Amino acid sequence: MNEQMKELLLIEQGNEQAFDNFMTRHSQRLYNYAYSILCSKELTEEVISDVFLEVWNRRKKLAEIEKIDHWLTTVTYHKAVSALRKEMKHKDDVSIDNALGFDFPQMVSPIDSLISKEDLSRLNHAISELPKKCKHVFYLAKIEQMPYAEIAKMLQISIPTVNYHVGFAMESLKKALKK
DSSP, X not given: OOHHHHHHHHHHTTOHHXXXXXXXXXXHHHHHHHHHHHOOHHHHHHHHHHXXXXXXXXXXXXXXXXXXXXXXXHHHXXXXXXXHHHHHSOXXXXXXXXXXXXXXXXXXXXXXXXXXXHHHHHXXXXXXXXXXXXXXXXXXXXXXXXXXXHHHHHHTOOHHHHHHHHHHHHHHHHHHHHO
16 A cells, blocks of 8 residues: 555545645646636635635545545645636626736756757747637646546546647747757
8 A cells, every 4th residue: 555545545534634645745736726716815724725625625535535646636626716717706607718927937957057048949939829728728738637538528628639639838948949
């Protein structure tokens, strides 16, 4: 039994320390993701609180979830979209394509020290120039490493559409970096 499964079983039993550790480990990633959709600190904090409240409320079934990271991302996405809808006050006026001002979060990784600041700046600029939905799909596929089928289900688009967005993003980024 791996560490994650042990932790989930402890949470299932109501162990608050295990739940605190779980929240600490996942909160920054989920916060960055929700903020990239909502662009509001207050709304994002509210959404993340709702996400972890849902985790606690579903603690008896957490161990049954195969990919907890992907599940958390999906729950965060749905809660963020719901928050956007509430903000707009008129459900019918909200189009996800128009409402999601998806801002790709600035990533810092060990490889960044190998990439020149100029190249990193060009890459970030190229990412920012991608269409909103394309940027979002690219983030889920390449940063969150979600399977295309899960992305399609979550965003209610087809798998070929996911493929198209990822391919378009990759081609755009290649062209930007060749310049």
